[in-house]
Amino acid sequence: MIHNDKILSMMKFCEPMREHTTFKIGGPADIWAQPKDLESLMQIIGLCRSESMPVVIAGNGSNLLIKDKGIKACVINLNTAYFKSLKVEADSVTAGAGLGLSRLINVFCKEGLSGLESLAGIPATVGGALAMNAGGKAWIGDFIEEVSVMDGELKVRNLDRKELVFRYRGSNLGKYIVLNARFKFRKSNPETVKKQTKRFLDEKIKNQDLAAKSAGCVFKNPNGASAGRLIDLSGFKGKNVGDAFVSEKHTNFIINAQNATCSDVLKLMDKIIVKVKKDHGVRLEPEIKVLG
Ligand SMILES: Cc1cc2nc3c(=O)[nH]c(=O)nc-3n(C[C@H](O)[C@H](O)[C@H](O)COP(=O)(O)OP(=O)(O)OC[C@H]3O[C@@H](n4cnc5c(N)ncnc54)[C@H](O)[C@@H]3O)c2cc1C
Numbered sequence: 001m002i003h004n005d006k007i008l009s010m011m012k013f014c015e016p017m018r019e020h021t022t023f024k025i026g027g028p029a030d031i032w033a034q035p036k037d038l039e040s041l042m043q044i045i046g047l048c049r050s051e052s053m054p055v056v057i058a059g060n061g062s063n064l065l066i067k068d069k070g071i072k073a074c075v076i077n078l079n080t081a082y083f084k085s086l087k088v089e090a091d092s093v094t095a096g097a098g099l100g101l102s103r104l105i106n107v108f109c110k111e112g113l114s115g116l117e118s119l120a121g122i123p124a125t126v127g128g129a130l131a132m133n134a135g136g137k138a139w140i141g142d143f144i145e146e147v148s149v150m151d152g153e154l155k156v157r158n159l160d161r162k163e164l165v166f167r168y169r170g171s172n173l174g175k176y177i178v179l180n181a182r183f184k185f186r187k188s189n190p191e192t193v194k195k196q197t198k199r200f201l202d203e204k205i206k207n208q209d210l211a212a213k214s215a216g217c218v219f220k221n222p223n224g225a226s227a228g229r230l231i232d233l234s235g236f237k238g239k240n241v242g243d244a245f246v247s248e249k250h251t252n253f254i255i256n257a258q259n260a261t262c263s264d265v266l267k268l269m270d271k272i273i274v275k276v277k278k279d280h281g282v283r284l285e286p287e288i289k290v291l292g
Pocket of ligand 1: 061122123176
């Protein structure tokens with residue numbers, strides 16, 4: 001039982017996760033917690049440990065598929081003022097893990113800082129983007145100098161460049177809680193950075209269903225191939241299970257047309273995996289994280 005009123009005020013019980021994912025899918029989390037500062041974050045984790053309750057970190061939920069029965073865990077989200085800090089200095093920018101990546105990119109545009117232009121349109125938080133090494137044409141990990149994290153012993157550590165490992169769709173940051181990160185950049189001018197950012201965003205709007213309910217690309221690109229192209233060649237464009245549809249625009253996106261369930265999405269993913277393996281001899285690996 002939780003007897004701490006301050007901590008209780010930061011928690012919601014039986015919170016529908018469909019409210020906190022871009023897929024708009026998912027049953028309830030036992031606890032949804034938004035710590036107001038570092039101390040509350042430590043207290044929440046301490047309480048969960050004393051109750052043997054698993055802890056999961058969620059950013060904007062833009063890479064998450066939550067099971068229909070929900071998650072038996074405390075889902076911690078850093079979308080509070082303390083964790084959305086932003087400090088712009090002459091040679092670096094430090095951003096909190098809960099800050100929206102789009103907000104950070106806007107600041108890069110305004111200040112004429114070049115580097116993150118091609119990440120425009122990714123609906124991540126800074127923490128989620130770092131854990132996943134978000135990107136496409138360039139990767140967020142390429143622009144990081146230092147990351148401040150909380151480790152398993154609830155100690156705050158600063159990881160410098162040498163301690164950071166960024167790879168395709170992942171990093172070594174998943175085992176920590178990312179608190180904030182220091183970004184490097186090339187100094188440019190606002191007009192050029194804005195123009196480049198808009199160019200990348202326009203290209204994504206043309207080729208992806210950015211406004212639809214989805215979690216972006218469902219499968220990782222297998223070595224040297226495009227998962228979307230293999231899915232397309234296997235005839236899945238526009239195919240569905242229930243309200244879960246393979247996008248017509250980008251065949252590696254699954255769209256929740258209205259009331260898709262996690263089970264619909266998983267069934268559609270299974271069909272795709274089996275057919276692509278049969279047709280092309282390639283086993284697709286999910287990029288999205290299925291929780292619950
Ligand atoms: C329309 C659309 C377009 C997309 N386009 C792209 C794209 O171009 N490139 C790309 O790479 N991805 C893309 N994605 C996928 C997604 O946006 C990225 O994977 C993103 O990095 C997830 O960030 P998030 O904040 O939503 O994290 P979540 O989805 O909430 O979490 C993802 C993972 O990060 C972990 N995590 C979150 N916050 C923290 C933290 N503070 N500390 C430690 N771990 C944390 C979570 O535990 C989880 O394992 C797209 C998604 C959508 C919906």
